[in-house]
Amino acid sequence: MSFDTVILEFDHALRTVFASSHSQRPVPGDDLPEAAMTAEERAHVCGLMRVNHCGEICAQALYQGQALTSRDPAIRDALRGAAREETEHLAWTERRITALHGRKSFLNPILYMGSLTLGVIAGALGDKWNLGFLAETERQVEAHLDRHLVSLPAQDLRSRRILDQMRLDEISHAEIAVQLGAAELPRPAKLAMKLSAKLMTGTTYRV
Numbered sequence: 001m002s003f004d005t006v007i008l009e010f011d012h013a014l015r016t017v018f019a020s021s022h023s024q025r026p027v028p029g030d031d032l033p034e035a036a037m038t039a040e041e042r043a044h045v046c047g048l049m050r051v052n053h054c055g056e057i058c059a060q061a062l063y064q065g066q067a068l069t070s071r072d073p074a075i076r077d078a079l080r081g082a083a084r085e086e087t088e089h090l091a092w093t094e095r096r097i098t099a100l101h102g103r104k105s106f107l108n109p110i111l112y113m114g115s116l117t118l119g120v121i122a123g124a125l126g127d128k129w130n131l132g133f134l135a136e137t138e139r140q141v142e143a144h145l146d147r148h149l150v151s152l153p154a155q156d157l158r159s160r161r162i163l164d165q166m167r168l169d170e171i172s173h174a175e176i177a178v179q180l181g182a183a184e185l186p187r188p189a190k191l192a193m194k195l196s197a198k199l200m201t202g203t204t205y206r207v
Contacts, residue, residue, distance in 0.1 A: 016060045017112050021091035028092065029161030034099070041153045046102030047205040048148050049159065052166070053093035054105045054204040055141065058115040059086045062137065065119020072127050075180055079134070082173045089169070092162045099158075105204040131182035136190055138174035140197055142167055 037045070063083035070076045097104060105111075122133040145167040152159055185193075 017109050021087050023088040023091040025088055028165040029158035032158050035155040037153055042100055045156055045159055046100045049093050049097045050105050051201045051204050056086050056090040057108045057112050061112045061115035062119040065116045066123040066130050069120050069123025070127055070130055075127050078176055085169050089166050106207055107204055128181050128183040131177040131180050132185045135174045135177035135182040136185050138170045141170045
């Protein structure tokens with residue numbers, strides 16, 4: 001890896017974790033009025049959106065690590081394309097947190113580094129396992145978003161629109177990975193991913 005690449009990747013990491021993201025697509029639900037919510041409901045939605053924002057921080061790191069060690073240019077392009085959509089998810093969730101007067105997770109820098117390491121390892125294992133890791137990650141994120149959609153206050157349509165579109169994008173990313181030749185991960189690997197995600201979501205909801 002060249003020195004210029006190292007600088008670019010480091011700059012990408014800093015912007016992902018510390019800078020505000022921007023969306024080329026309109027923010028889903030931005031045309032809807034803000035719903036009336038109790039203080040408890042608003043705090044709950046802030047917690048959910050903080051989890052989702054942190055998840056997108058981790059996704060950026062995973063894609064970055066996977067692209068760095070992938071051997072196939074087509075797969076690297078697919079990973080970077082998915083990362084661009086995930087950047088929009090970052091922007092949407094951050095904007096929603098701000099609108100609700102919430103805050104982002106203090107753990108974002110730590111979780112970014114952990115996810116980057118996992119992405120590098122996944123890519124180093126070979127492209128079929130790299131894609132299998134991507135596909136399984138997206139499936140688990142889809143299931144996680146399904147749970148959040150059930151948990152949202154019924155009247156909060158703005159948050160619901162954001163999570164609905166994120167869910168559709170995650171499904172698309174998983175399908176692309178399968179089309180490119182993703183291997184099915186062993187059951188223990190899937191279980192380990194679920195346990196890690198459960199720990200991360202439970203912590204970032206509060207911290």
